[in-house]
Amino acid sequence: MTGTRSLFNAFVKGFAEQLAGYGFERDKGMRIFRRSSRDGDVLIVELQSSTHSTREEKVFYINVALVLAPHWESDRHRLGLPTSALPKSYDGIWRRRIGFTTLPGGDQWKFKDQSTLARVAEVARRRVDETMPELLRMLDRDALFVDATDLFKVRAWTVRAWLLAEKGMSEELEHLLSAVHPGAVRRIRQYLANQDPHTPQTGGPLPARTPSRHPSDSPSDHPWFAPNAEQAVSGWITEDNVVQLMKRISGYIAYTYDDLDEVALTGALDDTNDESTDAWFRYPLIGMPPLTVHLARSLGSAVVSVRVEGNMGVILNTRIETLLDLL
Secondary structure: OHHHHHHHHHHHHHHHHHHHOOOOEEOOOOOEEEEEOOOOOEEEEEEEEOOOOOOOOEEEEEEEEEEOHHHHHHHHHHHOOOOOOOOOHHHOOEEEEEOOOOOOOOOOEEEOOHHHHHHHHHHHHHHHHHHHHHHHHOOOHHHHHHHHHHHHHHHHHHHHHHHHHHOOOOHHHHHHHOOOOHHHHHHHHHHHHHHOOOOOOOOOOOOOOOOOOOOOOOHHHOOOEOOOOOEEEEEEEEHHHHHHHHHHHHHHOOOOOOHHHHHHHOOOOOOOOOOOOOOOEEEEEOOOOOEEEEEEEOOOOOEEEEEEEEOEOHHHHHHHHHHHHHO
16 A cells, blocks of 8 residues: 555646646645636545555546535535635535546546556546646636536536526526525525625515425424524444435435435545544535535444534434434
8 A cells, every 4th residue: 555655646746736737726735626716716626535445556536626606605604614714526516527538437547556557647637638628617707607508517507596696686596596406595595695684585485395394384494494503413324324324314304415426425534533523524415404414434443423413403303313323
């Protein structure tokens, strides 16, 4: 492992130099690179180690993400983070990976020695150069408004809604909010209220789609929620059950857990340690209500410590406690 670690460090150094040519700055001591736009949006490239790495072979991913300024401001405010906090790739409103092919499964980079690393480095450099023009377009707000569908496909409405929200409520935004996931609606409306709490929201409450398990027209009045009362549920699970945990909690809060979430979780626990307050991985699930799941490995075992935080009512709190006991 020591040999591949030193080779990987050399690769990271060359990778950083390549990205610096595109205006990216490296987060000190990390394998995270950011480039910001004049509007405050952030493009992130991250080298993520994989749990599939062995003593003989290093496996890693090249993650890319776009963090929109209003979306990050909303997350930062909700999580109580300082203004100096910097976003990570999992905070992106859009997340992908740069692979050695465009085929499914072609995003896992591997090397065993200097020779194989040289080939990997050559292909990775070429793929970054090929991908970068499209990535940099995402830092152009004009391109985001005009080409959102081409750039983001099914996520285009999310990007456009947040960009519109930054400008305040409008007829177009109200129209978008009438047809999207209620969890996203709540976040955007809260963001608008935080921007100008004295300005009434136009359009009134949405006839939003409410999951059947939340029969109240006002979700905050339902015991599933506990408005303005942050709760935390803690426990532990085995590492094999992390994805199952995330999917089940997502189902409880009507959050659509998909392949992008799985991408963000891959290898995310590699550098975690539940004995250190600064070494936990946090992942937001933006449902009804929004929750943040904190995960960290218990070193020397297959156990993962879990802490779930959010405005949970007694029913949701109990269901998550039971889920942790079962897993």
